[in-house]
Amino acid sequence: MLTKQELIEYCDDARETYLDHISIDCVVFGFHEGQMKVLLLKTHNEEKWYLPGGFVLKREPIEMAANRILKERTGLAEIFLEQFHVFGDPDRSKVHNDMYADMLPPERNWFSSRFLSIGYYALVDFFEVTPTPDRFSEICEWRDLGEVPELQLDHSLIFKTALDTLRLQLNYQPIGYNLMPKEFTMPELQKLYETILDKKLDRRNFQRRILAFGILNRAEEPRKGGAHKAPYLYSFDLENYRHALTMGFKGGW
Amino acid sequence: MLTKQELIEYCDDARETYLDHISIDCVVFGFHEGQMKVLLLKTHNEEKWYLPGGFVLKREPIEMAANRILKERTGLAEIFLEQFHVFGDPDRSKVHNDMYADMLPPERNWFSSRFLSIGYYALVDFFEVTPTPDRFSEICEWRDLGEVPELQLDHSLIFKTALDTLRLQLNYQPIGYNLMPKEFTMPELQKLYETILDKKLDRRNFQRRILAFGILNRAEEPRKGGAHKAPYLYSFDLENYRHALTMGFKGGW
DNA sequence: TACAATTGTGTACTTTATACACAATTGTAA
C-alpha cells in the first residue's frame, strides 16, 4: 500500500518518464483445465478489481510498452500481443481523477488529467506465468472468463471488447499456439475453442475442420496412462501456423 | 501558407486547446464512377501528400474529434467512422519534429514531441463531400485507390492498414450504405466490391450472395433511359442492414 | 433490322458444413 508521500514521488517520477494522458491496459488470456482465464489485479484493502496496465515511456514504442508492462505482471519476456482498441472517453478515468485529486496536491498530481487507454490483449501459456501484483495492488490472479467481477473505470468494457475481438479472430486466424502447451490432445484444443466461444462444439466436425486448416501435426504415439482410450497428441506446425496467421483462413470474397 | 509567426501562434493555441502528443489521422473512402477513392491533402509548394488529420480537444471524446476533423475536410456532419489502429512508433513523426525544430523556437514548438496517431477510416457518399484543404495544405482532393502517391510520415502505412481492415470487414459486415447513393443497380454495387478488393467477381454469383444477406430491397421499376437493358434499382433495407452490422454475417464456429 | 453491350435468370457441379452412429480402448466396479 503506497503512502501519500510515495504516491507523490511516483507522480514526480512518472511526469519525467512517461507520456502523460496515455495509458495501456491489457487483457491477458490463459487456458487452464479446460477454462479460459483472465489475469486481474485487486487493490489494497478494497474489493476493486482492474486489468493489468501501465504507461508508455517517453521514447518507447507502444507495443514495447505493452510488453514491458506484461513482463512485470507475468514474468514472460515474449508475449503474443494484439492491439484492439483505444478507449478515449474524456470521463473514462474520472473515478481515478477524483480519487487522486482528494489525495494529492494539484500541482504534483500526475493523475489529474484524462487518460486515453490503448487496449491490448495477450495470449499466454498459463503455466509459464507468475502473476505479480503491481504497486497499486495486493493480488494478481487468474479468473475464469465467466467469473470476472465488475471492474474499475471502464475496464469491464475493455475486457468485453477484447473478448469480442478474440472471438472474431477465431473465424479467420489460427489460435492456440500461444495458449496451449507444446503437445495437446484434440479434445483439449476443442475445449479451448468452447471456453472462448462459451458454446459446445461437435467433436467430429471440430476435428475435421481444424485438421483441414493444416496447422497441426499428430505425434506417432498417443498419450498413455490416462483413464479411457488413449488420445493422440498434436502439436502446431509452426510454419503453416505462421502462414495462416498472416494470410487468414477464410476467402470470403 | 502559414508564416512563421502564424505557426507560432498556432502552437500557442494548440498547447492550450489540444491534448499533446496525440493525433488523429483519417482514411476517407468514397466511391465514384466505379472507382474507390481516398481523400488526400497536399502541402503548399511541395508535392507532399498526407491524410486528413488533426488533434483532440482537451475534453473531447476521440470519436468526436475524428468527426470534427472530417467535418472540416468534407462538410459532412455525420460520418461513418471506424477506429482501426494506433500508430505509436516514437520516430513516426520524426520528419515533422525535425522540420518544425528548424522553424520554431524550442520553447514554443508544440510539434517537438512524438505523436501517437489514432487511425480512423471513414466511408462517405462521394457526392456529398466538399473537399476542403486545412491550414497546412493547398489541395484537398480524391485519388483513386491505385494511384495514391507516397505519403508523408507513416501515412502510407496508415492508408494500407485501413484498406486491409476494410477488406477484412467485407467478409463479415455489410458495406455500401455509407458509400452508395440511395438507389443503385446491382452492377454498381458489384463494382464497389471489385474496386475495394481489386479483383473481378462473377456477376451472377455476386448477385445471389449479396441478395442472400437480405439487406437489399428491389424497387418496382427499373432505371430507364440508359443504353442497354434497363437494370433494376436497389436500396438498402436499413433495419436489416443495421442488424447485420452489429451481428455480422458469417457464423464461423 | 442486325448487332453489340448489358442485364436478368437458371443449372450442373464441387466444396464445405451439419447431424448423427458405431467401433475401439481403458480403468473400475461387480
Place this chain on the structure above:
DNA sequence: TTACAATTGTGTATAAAGTACACAATTGTA
C-alpha cells in the same frame, strides 16, 4: 474376470454454400 461407463477415433448421409458456366431479354446504334 468380466461387464460397464467414459472417452476417443473414424465414417457416412444430407443440407447448404460456393463455383463455373449458358442462355434469353432489352436497348441504343450502325
